[in-house]
Amino acid sequence: MSTQQYSLIRKLYISQPREMLLDLSALQRIGISSQRAASYAKNGWLNRIAHGLYAFPETEPSLCAGFSYLTRQIPGLHIGGDSVLGTVCEDDVAPLVLWGDSRASLPRWFVERYPVRYVHARLFDWSGAPTLGTATLERQAGLLRSTRERALLEMLYEVSCSHDLLKARDRFCAVGDVCSLTSGRLLQHCTSVKAVRLFLRLARQAQSLDVDELLGRWRVHTGSERRWIARLKDGTTLCLGPRG
Structure with missing residues:
Protein backbone atom coordinates (compact mmCIF):
# COMPACT_ATOMS: atom_id res chain seq x y z
CA MET A 1 0.00 0.00 0.00
CA PHE A 56 -15.76 -1.25 8.14
CA PRO A 57 -14.28 -4.78 7.96
CA GLU A 58 -16.16 -7.56 9.77
CA THR A 59 -18.98 -5.11 10.46
CA GLU A 60 -22.56 -5.90 9.52
CA PRO A 61 -24.90 -2.88 9.50
CA SER A 62 -27.07 -2.82 12.60
CA LEU A 63 -30.74 -1.91 12.36
CA CYS A 64 -29.93 1.48 13.87
CA ALA A 65 -27.06 2.16 11.44
CA GLY A 66 -29.09 1.05 8.44
CA PHE A 67 -32.07 3.11 9.53
CA SER A 68 -29.89 6.16 10.13
CA TYR A 69 -28.46 5.83 6.62
CA LEU A 70 -31.91 5.48 5.05
CA THR A 71 -33.24 8.59 6.81
CA ARG A 72 -30.81 10.55 4.64
CA GLN A 73 -32.26 8.95 1.52
CA ILE A 74 -36.01 8.90 2.26
CA PRO A 75 -37.65 12.13 3.53
CA GLY A 76 -39.57 11.76 6.77
CA LEU A 77 -38.57 8.13 7.34
CA HIS A 78 -39.62 6.89 10.76
CA ILE A 79 -40.96 3.85 12.60
CA GLY A 80 -44.72 4.07 12.88
CA GLY A 81 -48.02 2.30 13.40
CA ASP A 82 -47.98 -1.11 15.07
CA SER A 83 -44.22 -1.06 15.51
CA VAL A 84 -44.48 1.85 17.95
CA LEU A 85 -47.50 0.52 19.82
CA GLY A 86 -45.88 -2.86 20.31
CA THR A 87 -42.31 -3.84 21.16
CA VAL A 88 -39.62 -2.79 18.69
CA CYS A 89 -36.39 -4.78 18.68
CA GLU A 90 -34.13 -6.41 16.15
CA ASP A 91 -35.40 -9.89 17.12
CA ASP A 92 -39.08 -9.14 16.45
CA VAL A 93 -40.75 -11.54 14.03
CA ALA A 94 -43.42 -9.05 12.90
CA PRO A 95 -42.23 -6.73 10.12
CA LEU A 96 -41.00 -3.36 11.28
CA VAL A 97 -43.38 -0.74 9.87
CA LEU A 98 -41.54 2.21 8.36
CA TRP A 99 -43.37 5.33 7.19
CA GLY A 100 -42.04 8.04 4.89
CA ASP A 101 -43.09 11.17 3.05
CA SER A 102 -42.47 9.94 -0.49
CA ARG A 103 -42.76 6.86 -2.65
CA ALA A 104 -39.65 4.78 -2.21
CA SER A 105 -38.36 1.23 -2.26
CA LEU A 106 -36.28 0.01 0.64
CA PRO A 107 -32.93 -1.28 -0.62
CA ARG A 108 -32.42 -5.00 -0.96
CA TRP A 109 -29.50 -5.10 1.48
CA PHE A 110 -31.79 -3.68 4.19
CA VAL A 111 -34.86 -5.85 3.66
CA GLU A 112 -32.72 -8.98 3.43
CA ARG A 113 -31.29 -8.28 6.88
CA TYR A 114 -34.43 -7.08 8.66
CA PRO A 115 -38.14 -7.92 8.36
CA VAL A 116 -39.52 -4.52 7.37
CA ARG A 117 -42.20 -2.98 5.19
CA TYR A 118 -42.56 0.57 3.97
CA VAL A 119 -45.75 2.65 3.98
CA HIS A 120 -46.18 5.88 2.08
CA ALA A 121 -49.41 7.86 2.43
CA ARG A 122 -50.25 11.54 2.67
CA LEU A 123 -51.88 10.91 6.03
CA PHE A 124 -51.27 14.45 7.29
CA ASP A 125 -51.40 17.82 5.58
CA TRP A 126 -48.92 20.07 7.35
CA SER A 127 -49.66 23.14 5.21
CA GLY A 128 -49.36 26.22 7.38
CA ALA A 129 -47.66 24.21 10.13
CA PRO A 130 -44.57 22.62 8.51
CA THR A 131 -42.76 22.03 11.81
CA LEU A 132 -45.69 20.28 13.47
CA GLY A 133 -44.95 17.01 11.70
CA THR A 134 -41.51 16.67 13.29
CA ALA A 135 -43.03 17.56 16.68
CA THR A 136 -45.08 14.36 16.46
CA LEU A 137 -41.94 12.25 16.09
CA GLU A 138 -39.51 11.27 18.83
CA ARG A 139 -36.14 9.57 19.00
CA GLN A 140 -35.64 6.42 21.02
CA ALA A 141 -32.56 4.19 21.04
CA GLY A 142 -31.26 6.12 18.04
CA LEU A 143 -34.40 5.43 15.96
CA LEU A 144 -36.89 8.09 14.87
CA ARG A 145 -40.44 7.01 15.64
CA SER A 146 -43.98 8.35 15.89
CA THR A 147 -45.46 9.47 19.15
CA ARG A 148 -48.09 6.99 20.25
CA GLU A 149 -50.90 9.35 19.17
CA ARG A 150 -49.50 9.55 15.64
CA ALA A 151 -48.82 5.81 15.63
CA LEU A 152 -52.47 5.12 16.49
CA LEU A 153 -53.64 7.13 13.47
CA GLU A 154 -51.08 5.39 11.24
CA MET A 155 -52.32 2.02 12.46
CA LEU A 156 -55.98 2.99 11.90
CA TYR A 157 -55.22 4.18 8.37
CA GLU A 158 -54.13 0.62 7.54
CA VAL A 159 -57.22 -1.10 8.98
CA SER A 160 -58.52 -3.33 6.18
CA CYS A 161 -60.36 -6.24 7.85
CA SER A 162 -62.26 -7.22 11.00
CA HIS A 163 -59.08 -8.68 12.52
CA ASP A 164 -57.40 -5.27 12.13
CA LEU A 165 -60.36 -3.65 13.90
CA LEU A 166 -60.09 -6.01 16.86
CA LYS A 167 -56.35 -5.48 17.05
CA ALA A 168 -56.81 -1.69 16.87
CA ARG A 169 -59.29 -1.77 19.73
CA ASP A 170 -56.90 -3.85 21.83
CA ARG A 171 -54.04 -1.46 21.03
CA PHE A 172 -56.11 1.54 22.06
CA CYS A 173 -57.00 -0.07 25.39
CA ALA A 174 -53.37 -1.08 25.99
CA VAL A 175 -52.01 2.41 25.26
CA GLY A 176 -54.10 4.01 28.00
CA ASP A 177 -54.50 7.76 28.20
CA VAL A 178 -53.35 9.73 25.18
CA CYS A 179 -52.35 13.38 25.08
CA SER A 180 -55.34 15.57 24.19
CA LEU A 181 -53.11 18.35 22.83
CA THR A 182 -51.11 16.06 20.54
CA SER A 183 -54.24 14.19 19.47
CA GLY A 184 -56.06 17.42 18.61
CA ARG A 185 -53.18 18.74 16.53
CA LEU A 186 -52.84 15.47 14.64
CA LEU A 187 -56.57 15.04 14.04
CA GLN A 188 -56.81 18.60 12.77
CA HIS A 189 -54.24 17.83 10.06
CA CYS A 190 -55.21 14.21 9.32
CA THR A 191 -56.49 13.66 5.77
CA SER A 192 -58.08 10.24 6.33
CA VAL A 193 -61.74 10.38 7.40
CA LYS A 194 -61.62 6.67 8.23
CA ALA A 195 -58.61 7.08 10.53
CA VAL A 196 -60.07 10.16 12.23
CA ARG A 197 -63.47 8.62 12.90
CA LEU A 198 -61.97 5.33 14.07
CA PHE A 199 -59.67 7.24 16.41
CA LEU A 200 -62.65 9.09 17.92
CA ARG A 201 -64.71 5.90 18.29
CA LEU A 202 -61.96 3.86 19.89
CA ALA A 203 -60.93 6.75 22.14
CA ARG A 204 -64.52 6.84 23.42
CA GLN A 205 -64.60 3.08 23.95
CA ALA A 206 -61.23 3.04 25.71
CA GLN A 207 -62.04 6.25 27.62
CA SER A 208 -58.52 7.40 26.82
CA LEU A 209 -59.52 11.05 26.37
CA ASP A 210 -62.58 13.33 26.41
CA VAL A 211 -63.67 13.19 22.78
CA ASP A 212 -66.42 15.79 23.09
CA GLU A 213 -64.04 18.28 24.70
CA LEU A 214 -61.49 17.60 21.99
CA LEU A 215 -64.01 18.16 19.19
CA GLY A 216 -65.14 21.39 20.81
CA ARG A 217 -61.58 22.70 20.93
CA TRP A 218 -60.13 21.57 17.59
CA ARG A 219 -61.36 21.84 14.00
CA VAL A 220 -61.18 18.13 13.25
CA HIS A 221 -61.83 17.04 9.67
CA THR A 222 -64.46 14.30 10.01
CA GLY A 223 -66.05 14.69 6.58
CA SER A 224 -69.78 15.23 6.17
CA GLU A 225 -72.39 14.73 8.89
CA ARG A 226 -73.48 11.47 7.27
CA ARG A 227 -72.23 8.12 8.41
CA TRP A 228 -69.06 6.92 6.67
CA ILE A 229 -69.57 3.39 5.32
CA ALA A 230 -67.02 1.16 3.64
CA ARG A 231 -66.67 -2.54 2.90
CA LEU A 232 -63.40 -4.00 4.11
CA LYS A 233 -61.35 -6.65 2.31
CA ASP A 234 -62.93 -9.55 4.24
CA GLY A 235 -66.46 -8.36 3.51
CA THR A 236 -66.92 -6.63 6.84
CA THR A 237 -68.95 -3.42 6.69
CA LEU A 238 -67.38 -0.53 8.59
CA CYS A 239 -69.85 2.18 9.61
CA LEU A 240 -68.55 5.28 11.42
CA GLY A 241 -70.38 8.35 12.68
CA PRO A 242 -68.85 11.84 12.40
CA ARG A 243 -68.19 12.06 16.15
CA GLY A 244 -66.94 8.53 16.63
Whole structure:
Protein backbone atom coordinates (compact mmCIF):
# COMPACT_ATOMS: atom_id res chain seq x y z
CA MET A 1 0.00 0.00 0.00
CA SER A 2 1.36 3.38 -0.97
CA THR A 3 1.84 6.20 1.52
CA GLN A 4 -1.13 8.08 0.08
CA GLN A 5 -3.40 5.03 0.26
CA TYR A 6 -2.35 4.38 3.85
CA SER A 7 -2.93 8.02 4.74
CA LEU A 8 -6.46 7.95 3.32
CA ILE A 9 -7.49 4.70 4.97
CA ARG A 10 -6.02 5.89 8.27
CA LYS A 11 -7.97 9.14 7.98
CA LEU A 12 -11.13 7.14 7.31
CA TYR A 13 -10.60 4.86 10.30
CA ILE A 14 -9.92 7.78 12.64
CA SER A 15 -12.68 10.11 11.47
CA GLN A 16 -15.69 7.79 11.07
CA PRO A 17 -17.59 5.78 13.70
CA ARG A 18 -17.15 2.03 13.29
CA GLU A 19 -20.89 1.38 13.05
CA MET A 20 -21.42 3.98 10.31
CA LEU A 21 -22.36 3.00 6.76
CA LEU A 22 -20.16 4.71 4.20
CA ASP A 23 -21.54 5.72 0.82
CA LEU A 24 -19.48 7.22 -1.98
CA SER A 25 -20.28 10.80 -0.98
CA ALA A 26 -18.91 10.18 2.53
CA LEU A 27 -15.81 8.48 1.15
CA GLN A 28 -15.20 11.17 -1.45
CA ARG A 29 -15.23 13.86 1.25
CA ILE A 30 -12.19 12.11 2.68
CA GLY A 31 -10.60 11.83 -0.76
CA ILE A 32 -11.43 8.19 -1.50
CA SER A 33 -12.72 7.67 -5.04
CA SER A 34 -15.15 4.93 -6.06
CA GLN A 35 -12.31 3.01 -7.69
CA ARG A 36 -10.16 3.25 -4.58
CA ALA A 37 -13.09 2.21 -2.37
CA ALA A 38 -13.57 -0.90 -4.53
CA SER A 39 -9.85 -1.64 -4.18
CA TYR A 40 -10.03 -1.24 -0.39
CA ALA A 41 -12.97 -3.67 -0.31
CA LYS A 42 -11.09 -6.17 -2.45
CA ASN A 43 -8.13 -6.02 -0.07
CA GLY A 44 -10.21 -6.29 3.10
CA TRP A 45 -10.00 -2.70 4.29
CA LEU A 46 -13.71 -2.16 3.69
CA ASN A 47 -16.75 -4.44 3.66
CA ARG A 48 -18.95 -3.96 0.56
CA ILE A 49 -22.65 -3.91 1.54
CA ALA A 50 -24.12 -2.91 -1.82
CA HIS A 51 -23.10 -0.99 -4.91
CA GLY A 52 -21.47 2.21 -3.67
CA LEU A 53 -22.09 1.38 0.00
CA TYR A 54 -19.49 0.11 2.45
CA ALA A 55 -18.88 -0.64 6.12
CA PHE A 56 -15.76 -1.25 8.14
CA PRO A 57 -14.28 -4.78 7.96
CA GLU A 58 -16.16 -7.56 9.77
CA THR A 59 -18.98 -5.11 10.46
CA GLU A 60 -22.56 -5.90 9.52
CA PRO A 61 -24.90 -2.88 9.50
CA SER A 62 -27.07 -2.82 12.60
CA LEU A 63 -30.74 -1.91 12.36
CA CYS A 64 -29.93 1.48 13.87
CA ALA A 65 -27.06 2.16 11.44
CA GLY A 66 -29.09 1.05 8.44
CA PHE A 67 -32.07 3.11 9.53
CA SER A 68 -29.89 6.16 10.13
CA TYR A 69 -28.46 5.83 6.62
CA LEU A 70 -31.91 5.48 5.05
CA THR A 71 -33.24 8.59 6.81
CA ARG A 72 -30.81 10.55 4.64
CA GLN A 73 -32.26 8.95 1.52
CA ILE A 74 -36.01 8.90 2.26
CA PRO A 75 -37.65 12.13 3.53
CA GLY A 76 -39.57 11.76 6.77
CA LEU A 77 -38.57 8.13 7.34
CA HIS A 78 -39.62 6.89 10.76
CA ILE A 79 -40.96 3.85 12.60
CA GLY A 80 -44.72 4.07 12.88
CA GLY A 81 -48.02 2.30 13.40
CA ASP A 82 -47.98 -1.11 15.07
CA SER A 83 -44.22 -1.06 15.51
CA VAL A 84 -44.48 1.85 17.95
CA LEU A 85 -47.50 0.52 19.82
CA GLY A 86 -45.88 -2.86 20.31
CA THR A 87 -42.31 -3.84 21.16
CA VAL A 88 -39.62 -2.79 18.69
CA CYS A 89 -36.39 -4.78 18.68
CA GLU A 90 -34.13 -6.41 16.15
CA ASP A 91 -35.40 -9.89 17.12
CA ASP A 92 -39.08 -9.14 16.45
CA VAL A 93 -40.75 -11.54 14.03
CA ALA A 94 -43.42 -9.05 12.90
CA PRO A 95 -42.23 -6.73 10.12
CA LEU A 96 -41.00 -3.36 11.28
CA VAL A 97 -43.38 -0.74 9.87
CA LEU A 98 -41.54 2.21 8.36
CA TRP A 99 -43.37 5.33 7.19
CA GLY A 100 -42.04 8.04 4.89
CA ASP A 101 -43.09 11.17 3.05
CA SER A 102 -42.47 9.94 -0.49
CA ARG A 103 -42.76 6.86 -2.65
CA ALA A 104 -39.65 4.78 -2.21
CA SER A 105 -38.36 1.23 -2.26
CA LEU A 106 -36.28 0.01 0.64
CA PRO A 107 -32.93 -1.28 -0.62
CA ARG A 108 -32.42 -5.00 -0.96
CA TRP A 109 -29.50 -5.10 1.48
CA PHE A 110 -31.79 -3.68 4.19
CA VAL A 111 -34.86 -5.85 3.66
CA GLU A 112 -32.72 -8.98 3.43
CA ARG A 113 -31.29 -8.28 6.88
CA TYR A 114 -34.43 -7.08 8.66
CA PRO A 115 -38.14 -7.92 8.36
CA VAL A 116 -39.52 -4.52 7.37
CA ARG A 117 -42.20 -2.98 5.19
CA TYR A 118 -42.56 0.57 3.97
CA VAL A 119 -45.75 2.65 3.98
CA HIS A 120 -46.18 5.88 2.08
CA ALA A 121 -49.41 7.86 2.43
CA ARG A 122 -50.25 11.54 2.67
CA LEU A 123 -51.88 10.91 6.03
CA PHE A 124 -51.27 14.45 7.29
CA ASP A 125 -51.40 17.82 5.58
CA TRP A 126 -48.92 20.07 7.35
CA SER A 127 -49.66 23.14 5.21
CA GLY A 128 -49.36 26.22 7.38
CA ALA A 129 -47.66 24.21 10.13
CA PRO A 130 -44.57 22.62 8.51
CA THR A 131 -42.76 22.03 11.81
CA LEU A 132 -45.69 20.28 13.47
CA GLY A 133 -44.95 17.01 11.70
CA THR A 134 -41.51 16.67 13.29
CA ALA A 135 -43.03 17.56 16.68
CA THR A 136 -45.08 14.36 16.46
CA LEU A 137 -41.94 12.25 16.09
CA GLU A 138 -39.51 11.27 18.83
CA ARG A 139 -36.14 9.57 19.00
CA GLN A 140 -35.64 6.42 21.02
CA ALA A 141 -32.56 4.19 21.04
CA GLY A 142 -31.26 6.12 18.04
CA LEU A 143 -34.40 5.43 15.96
CA LEU A 144 -36.89 8.09 14.87
CA ARG A 145 -40.44 7.01 15.64
CA SER A 146 -43.98 8.35 15.89
CA THR A 147 -45.46 9.47 19.15
CA ARG A 148 -48.09 6.99 20.25
CA GLU A 149 -50.90 9.35 19.17
CA ARG A 150 -49.50 9.55 15.64
CA ALA A 151 -48.82 5.81 15.63
CA LEU A 152 -52.47 5.12 16.49
CA LEU A 153 -53.64 7.13 13.47
CA GLU A 154 -51.08 5.39 11.24
CA MET A 155 -52.32 2.02 12.46
CA LEU A 156 -55.98 2.99 11.90
CA TYR A 157 -55.22 4.18 8.37
CA GLU A 158 -54.13 0.62 7.54
CA VAL A 159 -57.22 -1.10 8.98
CA SER A 160 -58.52 -3.33 6.18
CA CYS A 161 -60.36 -6.24 7.85
CA SER A 162 -62.26 -7.22 11.00
CA HIS A 163 -59.08 -8.68 12.52
CA ASP A 164 -57.40 -5.27 12.13
CA LEU A 165 -60.36 -3.65 13.90
CA LEU A 166 -60.09 -6.01 16.86
CA LYS A 167 -56.35 -5.48 17.05
CA ALA A 168 -56.81 -1.69 16.87
CA ARG A 169 -59.29 -1.77 19.73
CA ASP A 170 -56.90 -3.85 21.83
CA ARG A 171 -54.04 -1.46 21.03
CA PHE A 172 -56.11 1.54 22.06
CA CYS A 173 -57.00 -0.07 25.39
CA ALA A 174 -53.37 -1.08 25.99
CA VAL A 175 -52.01 2.41 25.26
CA GLY A 176 -54.10 4.01 28.00
CA ASP A 177 -54.50 7.76 28.20
CA VAL A 178 -53.35 9.73 25.18
CA CYS A 179 -52.35 13.38 25.08
CA SER A 180 -55.34 15.57 24.19
CA LEU A 181 -53.11 18.35 22.83
CA THR A 182 -51.11 16.06 20.54
CA SER A 183 -54.24 14.19 19.47
CA GLY A 184 -56.06 17.42 18.61
CA ARG A 185 -53.18 18.74 16.53
CA LEU A 186 -52.84 15.47 14.64
CA LEU A 187 -56.57 15.04 14.04
CA GLN A 188 -56.81 18.60 12.77
CA HIS A 189 -54.24 17.83 10.06
CA CYS A 190 -55.21 14.21 9.32
CA THR A 191 -56.49 13.66 5.77
CA SER A 192 -58.08 10.24 6.33
CA VAL A 193 -61.74 10.38 7.40
CA LYS A 194 -61.62 6.67 8.23
CA ALA A 195 -58.61 7.08 10.53
CA VAL A 196 -60.07 10.16 12.23
CA ARG A 197 -63.47 8.62 12.90
CA LEU A 198 -61.97 5.33 14.07
CA PHE A 199 -59.67 7.24 16.41
CA LEU A 200 -62.65 9.09 17.92
CA ARG A 201 -64.71 5.90 18.29
CA LEU A 202 -61.96 3.86 19.89
CA ALA A 203 -60.93 6.75 22.14
CA ARG A 204 -64.52 6.84 23.42
CA GLN A 205 -64.60 3.08 23.95
CA ALA A 206 -61.23 3.04 25.71
CA GLN A 207 -62.04 6.25 27.62
CA SER A 208 -58.52 7.40 26.82
CA LEU A 209 -59.52 11.05 26.37
CA ASP A 210 -62.58 13.33 26.41
CA VAL A 211 -63.67 13.19 22.78
CA ASP A 212 -66.42 15.79 23.09
CA GLU A 213 -64.04 18.28 24.70
CA LEU A 214 -61.49 17.60 21.99
CA LEU A 215 -64.01 18.16 19.19
CA GLY A 216 -65.14 21.39 20.81
CA ARG A 217 -61.58 22.70 20.93
CA TRP A 218 -60.13 21.57 17.59
CA ARG A 219 -61.36 21.84 14.00
CA VAL A 220 -61.18 18.13 13.25
CA HIS A 221 -61.83 17.04 9.67
CA THR A 222 -64.46 14.30 10.01
CA GLY A 223 -66.05 14.69 6.58
CA SER A 224 -69.78 15.23 6.17
CA GLU A 225 -72.39 14.73 8.89
CA ARG A 226 -73.48 11.47 7.27
CA ARG A 227 -72.23 8.12 8.41
CA TRP A 228 -69.06 6.92 6.67
CA ILE A 229 -69.57 3.39 5.32
CA ALA A 230 -67.02 1.16 3.64
CA ARG A 231 -66.67 -2.54 2.90
CA LEU A 232 -63.40 -4.00 4.11
CA LYS A 233 -61.35 -6.65 2.31
CA ASP A 234 -62.93 -9.55 4.24
CA GLY A 235 -66.46 -8.36 3.51
CA THR A 236 -66.92 -6.63 6.84
CA THR A 237 -68.95 -3.42 6.69
CA LEU A 238 -67.38 -0.53 8.59
CA CYS A 239 -69.85 2.18 9.61
CA LEU A 240 -68.55 5.28 11.42
CA GLY A 241 -70.38 8.35 12.68
CA PRO A 242 -68.85 11.84 12.40
CA ARG A 243 -68.19 12.06 16.15
CA GLY A 244 -66.94 8.53 16.63
